[in-house]
Amino acid sequence: MFQSFLIKYAEIGIKGKNRYLFEDALMSHIHHALKRLDGQFTVTKESGRIYAHAAEEFDYDEVVDALKCVFGVAAICPLVRIEDQGFEDLKKQVIRYIDETYPDKNFTFKVNARRVNKQYPGSSEQINRDLGEVILETFPETKVNVHNPDVLLNVEIRSKGINIYSRIIPGPGGMPVGTNGKAMLLLSGGIDSPVAGYMIAKRGVTIEATYFHAPPYTSERAKQKVVDLAREVSRYSGPIKLHVVNFTDIQLYIYDKCPHEELTIIMRRYMMKIAEELAKKDNCLGLITGESIGQVASQTVHSLAVTNEVCTLPVFRPVIGFDKQDIVDIALKIGTYETSIEPYEDCCTIFVAKHPVTKPVLEKIQKSERNLEEKIDEMMKEAIETAEIVWC
């Protein structure tokens, strides 16, 4: 029955003179999301509203699922568009709409007519009353409730035709990706980092990602898992350029030269440095991590401070104050959880000390790092140059 969707957006409505940039980005993302599906769709902007129309048969659920992944979409309203063939015809169409959309007629409703086309006879009030009456007559189980109706039936009378809609499906919210610069996500195989990437992308930021691969200590499957995770995040964020950095040599060098309990923290500092180099090369304006205070030894406030010290770009940590369960809930919602819990080891855990430092002191860590001076710059350069790029 539905051939079109009215797409409502919230936050981007307030962006003043830049509004058209946001709207155009949103339209383009909706267009891309629908292009992957079966069917022909057109996306149009009419008097400050975005519509997606299907030209032929399509799978309703598939379209709704695709639109639910587009950041910037506040709500999706499937609508029926009819031609204006007089008020009697409109009544019939409204009855048909109600009948097909609500098999169970035991609900309260309110009609909300809008005469965008001021030439249309009668007042909006009158139309509300007349349509309400015919609904009550046809479906005696229904009741009117003007204050808190179960069904708010919108009837928009436009010069091009009449839109009827009542269902409102919540969208993901946020802002269209690409309207807010680009940032580099440090993507591990865990639960937190894909969620962090999702959250920042939701604010309109384009995402690139860096993964640290440590063969033979981490397997090809661990890498595939990260590629899969990036693909899952890309359903929302759009294509992600994933940089796969071979980190084995650096890790072993640190192992040889630094105190073992400092291995993880020093390793993370070099990961940040490398990610930042890659970020700068690709014009990213920030780094994104899935760190959450106190989750593990390397994420105590002391450790975060020591890790952060190597970065000059801002580091976005959207889940910093979240409990693990809160992060898991988002991972479940966005569909990355199942992949994240696949049991392949990542490079952070392979040489982990039994008792890693939890309150590292910056000066002490820096002193340990001086043991690396001889080769580390060359090794970092090599790691950056040989990074493999996978588009996800």
Next chain:
Amino acid sequence: MEAYFDNSATTRVFDCVKDAVIQAMTVDYGNAAARHMKGVEAENIIKEAKKEIAKSLKVQEKEILFTSGGTESNNLALIGTALANKRAGKHLITSAVEHASIYNTMAFLEEEGFEITYLPVDSFGCISLTDLEQAVREDTILVSIMYVNNEIGAVEPVEEISRCIKKKNPRTVFHVDAIQAYGKYQIRPKKQGIDLLSVSGHKIHGPKGVGFLYIDEKVKIRPLIYGGGQQKGMRSGTENVPGCAGLGAAVKEIYTNHSQRIEALYGLRERLIAGLKTIDGVTINGHEDRKNAPQIVSASFEGIRSEVLLHALEERGIYVSSGSACSSNHPGVSGTLKGIGVKKELLDSTLRFSFGVFNTPEEVDYAIEVLKELLPVLRRYRAR
């Protein structure tokens, strides 16, 4: 150089298998149940394959039932026998080191109200005949023991096991999981007293997705899959003609010049073991001599996690598995290694090398050379 030493997980098919499969897919593609010529051709392919298999075991053609592979054969043998004989008794016996397709099926039967006895094994992976004799009872309907253990290559004395069972209870059905043994041994079910025998196609350079269960004509089992009544109602579903064609071709090929093939496998095995013994901190699990199956070498590498070594070898083109490939998806400790009493610190340090007909002595030498190079480096870096 590439050295594929994971043939107990699966094998590359023989060229003749590939040809047979293509022929059955593109030329003789009829449904074996169809009345027309195309159907007859397909049926003939199945008959030919069955004949080849029956010949390899010296059994009757009608005693061969095609399945989707080893797992289905094992499921059918256990569940099918249990269902058909539950009035005679509800007791089954197996060993503690069986493949997942046996022990998980036994666990299912246990939930369904059957009683299962799990026999322990000695340090070479074999059950004790005394234990077995004590375990067989009046109500024991089935004993299932694997011919060759998939993780270490231990060989069970199936003929003696059968005698021991039948002496105690002649009605007890004896099932043998021969998935790692078929193609490596001349198996004679009638002579060895085997009532049911499971075989998989892809372990003998045949296709995946096909295998068979030998069912002695006197044994009653209930089918698991119902439908159009194919294979005399024992296993419904359109016959996998390409799979059967490929399996038949593989059986014919693997049992051609068989003793030379086995000699070659033992040659590789002995060469690898000799090489491993020149390296410090390596233990061979199971028998080093020809009491063990010819294709499997299980070795533990002190101070190295098997998965790390596996990936390091992989980088050099050498493919092996950690423990048993079939259980490698589920990290956890191998049942067999634990069962034979491998030291706790070595359980997670064990690799399985398994040979096939395409391997060469040069590949073995290459693997030894690479191991000698890798082990000192890998041993230096470990979690402290």
